[in-house]
Amino acid sequence: MEAIGQLTGGVAHDFNNLLTVIIGALDVVDRNPADEARRNRMIAAAMAAAKRGEKLTQHLLAFARRQPLRPEVCRIDRLIAESEDLLRRALGDAYSFHLRLGGGVRNALVDSSQFEAALLNLVVNARDATPAGGEVTIETRPVTLPKPVGELPAGQYLRIAVRDTGSGMDAETAARAVEPFFTTKPPGEGTGLGLSQVYGFARQSGGSVDIETRPGQGATIAMLLPIAAATDPDASEAAFDHVAGQVPARVLLVEDDPQVAELVDAMLHDLGHTVVRAGGVDEALDRLNADKTIELVLSDVIMPGGRSGVDLAEHLATARPGLPVVLCSGYTGGDQGRAQAGAWPFLSKPFSLDSLARVLTEARVR
Numbered sequence: 001m002e003a004i005g006q007l008t009g010g011v012a013h014d015f016n017n018l019l020t021v022i023i024g025a026l027d028v029v030d031r032n033p034a035d036e037a038r039r040n041r042m043i044a045a046a047m048a049a050a051k052r053g054e055k056l057t058q059h060l061l062a063f064a065r066r067q068p069l070r071p072e073v074c075r076i077d078r079l080i081a082e083s084e085d086l087l088r089r090a091l092g093d094a095y096s097f098h099l100r101l102g103g104g105v106r107n108a109l110v111d112s113s114q115f116e117a118a119l120l121n122l123v124v125n126a127r128d129a130t131p132a133g134g135e136v137t138i139e140t141r142p143v144t145l146p147k148p149v150g151e152l153p154a155g156q157y158l159r160i161a162v163r164d165t166g167s168g169m170d171a172e173t174a175a176r177a178v179e180p181f182f183t184t185k186p187p188g189e190g191t192g193l194g195l196s197q198v199y200g201f202a203r204q205s206g207g208s209v210d211i212e213t214r215p216g217q218g219a220t221i222a223m224l225l226p227i228a229a230a231t232d233p234d235a236s237e238a239a240f241d242h243v244a245g246q247v248p249a250r251v252l253l254v255e256d257d258p259q260v261a262e263l264v265d266a267m268l269h270d271l272g273h274t275v276v277r278a279g280g281v282d283e284a285l286d287r288l289n290a291d292k293t294i295e296l297v298l299s300d301v302i303m304p305g306g307r308s309g310v311d312l313a314e315h316l317a318t319a320r321p322g323l324p325v326v327l328c329s330g331y332t333g334g335d336q337g338r339a340q341a342g343a344w345p346f347l348s349k350p351f352s353l354d355s356l357a358r359v360l361t362e363a364r365v366r
């Protein structure tokens with residue numbers, strides 16, 4: 001009830017402001033029909049106010065979940081990439097902005113312009129909460145809910161999170177943040193409708209919003225949207241795209257060169273994988289013993305310490321049968337011949353994201 005009271009009070013207040021501008025502007029035009037410059041100015045002001053009113057009703061309807069959305073099966077990673085320019089512009093140069101679109105192709109049944117509006121609202125909020133020089137990151141990953149959580153039924157969701165390094169929120173603010181017209185910003189700076197649009201959109205798309213934050217520790221605000229099967233030709237054609245079709249895995253990356261390791265780590269991350277690193281064979285074996293959730297090993301062939309990636313692969317073939325191993329090397333001598341003669345999928349350096357994706361898929365279906 002409090003929310004409804006606030007809603008009607010807030011709407012009345014905002015519409016009154018808009019109508020004051022529109023009526024005043026029309027009045028001026030009516031009284032000074034000959035003053036062209038003035039007329040243009042007034043028409044522009046009235047138009048801007050009317051558009052603002054239009055946005056306000058859209059926000060409200062989305063919150064009330066009555067807005068006629070035009071949902072289509074969309075590739076979410078593509079929608080985000082298409083909005084990147086707009087989001088960067090909204091954020092401005094004072095922040096560093098990162099996109100981490102993990103988890104490959106995921107489709108969701110959404111209204112694309114509402115999705116874009118929601119993402120923009122989240123990025124603008126992140127900017128407002130973060131001092132210049134901070135970081136704003138958009139991250140996506142698939143999430144499986146084995147049983148219902150809150151208002152979400154069990155199922156597969158895509159989690160689209162906007163993370164910032166800003167002020168964060170206390171528990172009370174976080175609890176009220178999606179309420180329409182709830183704002184902590186000074187009058188004139190916030191309407192308090194941004195997150196209610198995000199929430200309305202997510203609910204209407206069958207999903208929800210999740211807020212993780214602590215005062216002084218930044219905020220991560222995520223939309224969880226149900227993953228939809230690909231139905232459009234675009235998306236099914238993309239099913240053959242290995243980059244897009246990666247199934248996230250926990251990968252042990254064995255590489256002695258820190259710079260190469262850094263690069264390959266980033267590539268694996270871009271493909272949606274989580275990475276555990278080791279600088280040599282001994283360390284790799286330690287990691288594997290300590291972490292039973294590792295699902296795949298990607299190892300360089302030539303490494304210091306006397307033992308090569310091939311030795312590691314041979315050892316694992318008996319010690320951990322079924323654990324896929326991919327070997328990679330840029331060197332044309334040494335153990336490379338042995339590596340290529342073996343049964344392991346092989347990747348020669350340098351490699352593209354696509355060939356990395358391809359070899360990982362190949363290794364996992366063997």
Ligand SMILES: Nc1ncnc2c1ncn2[C@@H]1O[C@H](COP(=O)(O)OP(=O)(O)OP(=O)(O)O)[C@@H](O)[C@H]1O
Pocket residue numbers: 121125126129164166167168169173177178182183184185189190191192193194195196218219221
């Ligand atoms: N990333 C964030 N970090 C810290 N606080 C946030 C963040 N996002 C939202 N909030 C808090 O939630 C409140 C509501 O956010 P919401 O987007 O709904 O409205 P607003 O940003 O205040 O105004 P509007 O979006 O209409 O301009 C904000 O005023 C702020 O207190």
Ligand SMILES: [Mg+2]
Pocket residue numbers: 121124125190193194195
């Ligand atoms: Mg906002």
